Amino acid sequence: xxxxxxxxxxxxxxxxxxxxxxLSLSIIAIVLIMATRYFLAAKNSxxxxxxxxxxxMLQGAVEEYKHANGGTLPSNFAISTIKSSxxxxxxxxxxxxxxxxxxxxESPSTTPKIQVAFANxxxxxxxxRLANVISSGTCTESTxxxxxNL
Numbered sequence: 666x667x668x669x670x671x672x673x674x675x676x677x678x679x680x681x682x683x684x685x686x687x688l689s690l691s692i693i694a695i696v697l698i699m700a701t702r703y704f705l706a707a708k709n710s711x712x713x714x715x716x717x718x719x720x721x722m723l724q725g726a727v728e729e730y731k732h733a734n735g736g737t738l739p740s741n742f743a744i745s746t747i748k749s750s751x752x753x754x755x756x757x758x759x760x761x762x763x764x765x766x767x768x769x770x771e772s773p774s775t776t777p778k779i780q781v782a783f784a785n786x787x788x789x790x791x792x793x794r795l796a797n798v799i800s801s802g803t804c805t806e807s808t809x810x811x812x813x814n815l
Contacts, residue, residue: 671687712763713791716781717798720813721769724758727815738815741769764791768790768815781811 726747733739760768762781766788771778779802783791788809795811796804802813 667726669744705807713794713804715764716764716791716795719760719762719768720779720781720799720802720811723770724813724815727770727777731815740782742777762791777815779813783809 684721707739727738730742730747735752762768762783764783766781766783768779768781771780781792781795783789792809792811793806797800799811799813801810804811
């Protein structure tokens with residue numbers, strides 16, 4: 666049998682060739698790159714969903730406060746006024762996005778507003794994505810501030 670294989674010009678191979686190893690490594694690298702991309706997209710989506718839920722939770726708490734107090738907000742209204750209705754507070758009584766940006770309530774004399782000032786590296790994109798999800802809000806692209814009128 667050995668003589669037959671040697672006559673056909675083939676030798677018995679022991680081990681794996683360098684080409685097979687490189688091909689296997691390149692396939693593994695491609696799969697890892699694709700998995701990383703999908704993982705990052707899922708993470709960003711989860712963070713945006715969390716930010717959206719915090720803003721809508723704050724909006725609901727403000728509406729509930731207004732309903733319980735004659736339909737208006739006092740001029741000095743702040744998030745700390747409704748702190749018992751909300752979670753996820755920083756130590757100073759402000760609500761934060763998952764990225765650590767402050768969510769505040771501006772109380773001018775006309776229309777109170779919820780504002781999210783995005784300060785991280787992807788602030789404009791996060792602001793625009795939040796404005797797309799919460800259609801009643803607007804994003805100022807030049808500053809990266811999301812505003813929701815109450």
